Amino acid sequence: MKQLIGKWNGIDLIIRILIGLAIGALLGIFAPQGVYIIELMGKLFVSALKSVAPILVFFLVISALANAKSMGNMKTIVVMYAVSTFLASLVAVVAASVFPLELTLANAAGIEHASPEGIGEVLNSLVMKIAVNPVDALMNANYIGILAWAIAIGVAFRLANATTKMMFSDISDVIGKVVHWVINLAPFGIMGLVYTSVSTNGLEIFTEYGQLVLLLVSCMFFIALVVNPLMVFAITRRNPFPLVFLTLRTSGLTAFFTRSSAANIPVNMDLCDRLGLDKDNYSVSIPLGATINMAGAAVTISMMALCAAHTMGISVDIPTAVILSALAAVSAAGASGVAGGSLLLIPLACSLFGISNDVAMQVVAIGLIIGVIQDSCETALNSSSDVLFTAAAEYRQWAREGREFTMGAEVNK
Numbered sequence: 261m262k263q264l265i266g267k268w269n270g271i272d273l274i275i276r277i278l279i280g281l282a283i284g285a286l287l288g289i290f291a292p293q294g295v296y297i298i299e300l301m302g303k304l305f306v307s308a309l310k311s312v313a314p315i316l317v318f319f320l321v322i323s324a325l326a327n328a329k330s331m332g333n334m335k336t337i338v339v340m341y342a343v344s345t346f347l348a349s350l351v352a353v354v355a356a357s358v359f360p361l362e363l364t365l366a367n368a369a370g371i372e373h374a375s376p377e378g379i380g381e382v383l384n385s386l387v388m389k390i391a392v393n394p395v396d397a398l399m400n401a402n403y404i405g406i407l408a409w410a411i412a413i414g415v416a417f418r419l420a421n422a423t424t425k426m427m428f429s430d431i432s433d434v435i436g437k438v439v440h441w442v443i444n445l446a447p448f449g450i451m452g453l454v455y456t457s458v459s460t461n462g463l464e465i466f467t468e469y470g471q472l473v474l475l476l477v478s479c480m481f482f483i484a485l486v487v488n489p490l491m492v493f494a495i496t497r498r499n500p501f502p503l504v505f506l507t508l509r510t511s512g513l514t515a516f517f518t519r520s521s522a523a524n525i526p527v528n529m530d531l532c533d534r535l536g537l538d539k540d541n542y543s544v545s546i547p548l549g550a551t552i553n554m555a556g557a558a559v560t561i562s563m564m565a566l567c568a569a570h571t572m573g574i575s576v577d578i579p580t581a582v583i584l585s586a587l588a589a590v591s592a593a594g595a596s597g598v599a600g601g602s603l604l605l606i607p608l609a610c611s612l613f614g615i616s617n618d619v620a621m622q623v624v625a626i627g628l629i630i631g632v633i634q635d636s637c638e639t640a641l642n643s644s645s646d647v648l649f650t651a652a653a654e655y656r657q658w659a660r661e662g663r664e665f666t667m668g669a670e671v672n673k
């Protein structure tokens with residue numbers, strides 16, 4: 261049995277995940293619906309990732325800042341996060357204008373969530389997440405609050421003696437080891453998630469609202485395979501695709517099935533470590549990216565708002581489209597501060613065109629219908645680009661220092 265486990269663990273994790281994915285899909289098609297033990301594997305995997313992520317981020321950020329000598333490449337990473345989110349929104353606006361779609365609005369009576377009434381409310385919600393009890397932030401996975409307190413405590417601990425700083429470093433290493441154990445269970449967790457999705461929704465879920473899904477997913481693919489690589493090339497002057505494909509395969513694949521940027525933080529941390537990146541940088545940039553790097557959300561907000569405008573017969577001029585791009589980018593960055601994420605920020609964008617909240621909430625209802633695909637692709641794009649931009653910023657620094665490296669090469673396997 262020990263030899264069998266050793267051979268299984270010796271197989272590349274991505275291959276193991278693909279095996280789990282294939283088995284889960286087959287079980288979803290041919291096995292009876294509601295096999296509890298298979299569904300439980302998916303639930304436990306996501307629950308374990310979500311449980312360990314807040315404490316991992318908290319201690320990693322404290323340790324990184326307490327021991328850091330400088331802020332490293334954070335400025336470059338944050339700029340890339342902001343530019344990527346804005347460009348994603350702009351791509352969605354152009355695509356929706358070139359391929360205008362009209363929606364058959366669904367009944368939104370079942371939607372009870374309150375959407376934000378203005379950008380001020382979004383930003384206010386974002387800021388209020390900071391001023392919370394740190395224990396409450398950890399218990400509720402409030403990453404904005406966790407980051408704020410971890411940064412404050414980490415900076416304060418720069419005054420502590422070396423032994424105290426080493427204690428936090430040891431704690432973060434121990435939690436990282438636990439995360440490694442959880443990630444090794446990904447094949448079984450993803451098998452359970454795929455089984456649940458396919459057995460519950462059936463394959464026909466992939467054909468409903470096909471045109472809208474195709475347009476949304478096409479925009480996200482364009483950003484992942486064209487816009488983001490161009491940004492990486494612009495700062496590294498090297499072929500970006502080995503790194504792009506690695507992040508999509510390793511981070512994007514798990515994010516697609518967990519559908520949670522927060523749950524994917526440990527996966528991204530592990531990938532950054534395997535790439536040999538500076539822990540002081542990625543322990544801050546990865547959880548920050550899960551909060552503000554929201555290109556996929558910007559696509560969803562812009563696209564759905566313009567579809568609503570086309571449905572209502574509202575013409576959108578170029579200046580208004582640009583304003584929508586900026587509004588969607590800012591709103592997307594604050595999506596983590598609003599219950600319901602990107603879908604419930606659609607009414608905010610619709611308000612730019614004077615579309616009533618009743619109509620906008622019907623568009624949200626359509627978003628919930630296609631959410632199985634839309635949310636999965638959105639999370640995959642958001643989460644994989646966190647690692648992509650973190651690595652690109654560090655590669656840029658390495659190039660300036662004259663250091664030899666290969667884009668996307670894993671040095672710590």
